Amino acid sequence: MAGYIARRLLLAIPTLIGITLITFLLLSVAAGDPAQALVSMKGGEYEIEQARRETGTDKPLVVQYLRFLGETFTLDFGDSWVKNRPVSDLILEGIGPSASVTVPAFILATLIAIALALLCAFYRDSLVDRLTVISAVAGLSVSSLAYIIFGQYWVGYRWSLLPVFGYESGLHGIVFLILPWLIWVAISVGSDVRFFRTVMLEEMGKDYVRTAAAKGVPTRTILFRHILKNAMIPIITRVVIAFPFLFVGSLLLERFFGIPGVGYLSIEAVTTNDYPVIKALVVYSGILYILFTIISDVLYALVDPRVRLR
């Protein structure tokens, strides 16, 4: 397994170079001169020239790309062009708030979805199953913005049960997170239930389940020890691959609830042409994606002894 992981990590290097190349081409070639957008309407040619010099965009493209490559491998992307602060500081400050919303909400949503999916699969084609599937589809069809607006208006404003908006770090800040968590769960549980239900149904139809039932194995054991364990590979794939996105945050929730996370940082960077932040976010996301893909492969082997990593 160690050899497999080492090989996958080595393979990540060309993947990362590919990511940097595409990012660089998109930002520095297709999008044009960023210095012109960095200087406000009041600035002129002199200020733009200074901006080019200070940001290094006056250098030849090859030099700029090599510098980006160096930044990628040292994970030091310098200072934000707009905020004049180290990019790593900005991202580190944002990860906590983002994760405090997304990770608990994701875990809660996944647990609820797995439980509902098991229930639906077990009572497939019954009223319980149909009602859950209809609710899941209906929930999926509603825009996430509608959940946010409804939640803030009714739960926060009309019923005064939770703060409409805000963020505080630490335990006393949990009260600000409950509404975003509930909204996240409402938004994501529908699609998760449908996916997990399909996975469970597929497992339930297999011979080993029928054999176990024929041998008199208790239902609980069949459900939780056999079916759930065998359904784990697709579940792990979905869950583990979602993790990198949790650190990137949820744009809408962060924006509507004033959560100072990474999601909003990324959009802010795009709208203000803050290339160092964009580059760092792309590279960090790429690295996380690669790492979590490897982790999911390793987990396959752990949950299913038939899988061998070579």
Added chain:
Amino acid sequence: MGRGRLQRHTCARRLLPLAAAVLLPLLGACGADPYPGALPGELHVPLSSAPQSLDPIRGSDQYSNTCISNLYDQLYEYDYYSPTFELKPCLAAAMPEVSEDALTYTIRLRKGVRYIDDTCFRESAGRGREVVASDVKFNILRLMDAKSRSDGTWLFKDRVVGLDAFAAASASPKIPKNTHRSRYDKAEGYPDVDGLEVVDDHTLRIHLIKPYALLPWILTMGYTSVYPPEAVALYGDDLSVQAVGSGPYRLGERPARLKHKLVFERNESYRQDLYPANGTPDMKEFVGQRMPFSPRVIATVFEEDQPAWLYFLSGYLDRSGIPKDSFDQAIDRSTGGLTQALIQQGINLTKDERLDIVYDAFNMEDPNFGSPAGERGLALRRAISLATDVNWQIEHLYTGRARPVQGPILEEFREFDPEFRNPWLRQPGETREAALDRARRVLAEAGYPGGVGAPRLTQDVSAGTTGLQFFQATQADLADIGLKIDALQMSFPDMLKRQRNKESQFWGVAWGADYPDAQNFFQLYYGPNKSPGSNATNFDDPEFNKLYEDAALLLPGPERDRMYRRMQEIVTDQCVWVFRVRRKMYTLVHPWLHGYRYNDLSTKYFKYCRVDENARSLARARLGKPNPWPIVWTSLVLLALVVTTFWAARNTRRAW
């Protein structure tokens, strides 16, 4: 085959107490109050966008400027309640002494004004030292240092003796970039700046290259805030989230990326600054009392309108604007005043004119619509200006919160001529149809009868629904005279980029005055400021340029008034811009907030505000009373569903 039935097991019994142990404290902590532990009299205000930086040299956006102007003092400040934007000394002891040739300004500083205590003052073990004239010089040099990359350099460019040479030298690659630089030594290659003369600790003399009547206004801006070099030495670029000033407030806690909220705490060592006699009527009893009043100010950043609006309605913001989508909830269109619901809450409405102009600009170098197209281009611009139905836009797109504007000289400027009418806008008493007829005649005379043969126009439109709504209005207006227009939607930085590359043909934008002088608008037409400078229209008219240059050498007076009015005639006759509106600011203020008034040029308002905590607490107790019934009902429904499911499970026979 087997019989499947969910077995009763102990798992649920174990989980229920656990869930209760976790959920009950959470529910107990629930409640909508976002300010647990608030101080009595604390001021709660919104910011509509996150400030980019608290570093004075980067305070170009309105939100950064709001924070900076309350954390730092400048040499001068606006008389906050003056409708004519009068100035008064702030850190300066008096208004500047100006030499007869208007080339030398002597500024005397107040004595005994101290910075807040901060670890950057190592020599005094953290105790804030006195503000001195050399700090002001350092601040201006740092602003002009090319490596600081401030976009406020335009304030002093071509103005102060020796400063341009300093700026050029600072760009030299021989001088290393040092964000912690607290002095500009000759040994490092920085030239002396003779124009900034520190006479003594409390006197600064500024020597100008040419008269600069705007200088006192410039010295009120956030860019020219006064701060100690020691703060730069310690914090460097971290000044974007730190502040060491002498203003009425200090940062209460290091803000998390300036994204969510900023806490300002009263500067207990703030200089003696008394509430003025011309303040709001509800503050009469506080005239002559020491400011600031509020012990703490929490400025919350709302990137979206809905949460800010709900916060205000719940009493968690002391003042608010009116979001477009909530306009009918706040304003009764039949009366133009507040709706009954808001009146009953005691909310007050103020309507203030903004010192801005919203306009559509042409690229004057465009071959079809600009100067190269000669008379035909001029005719097209005039026809478009005449066809633009500003009144419709005011009613439908601005919900009445704007009024037409005739030219770049606004009513507040001394050169304003009430008799002046822009000939290429719909005249008072002229019907829309008559204005359209005039536009059609102009087109026909230029060889485009009914718009036939006229080139298609492309408008750069900012991304989002609002930009699109304005475009659609223009599209409908132009269709009335047979002209066709396409939209190119993009972000604001991309719009700026296209304008700088002279690629844009036509675009809509608003310009807010930086100071109360029409020069701030005229510089947008001055030929040498062409793209990539501030004159994005690339208008370059020799007569206008000469007048602009001559007027810049004059102090306000009849001669300069005449020049300004002639410049206004030129740009309106040439239809460089389609003048649309100047906007009105509607502000809602809760009855417990006193002393607040909107001021378009000054955001230094925290210190004037006073909160009546008793009134606020009573109102909040009424407005924010939690309603537990939805939780009870939801829990009951969920419980019923769970019980039904388990009941169904126990009684269901199913095959694997």
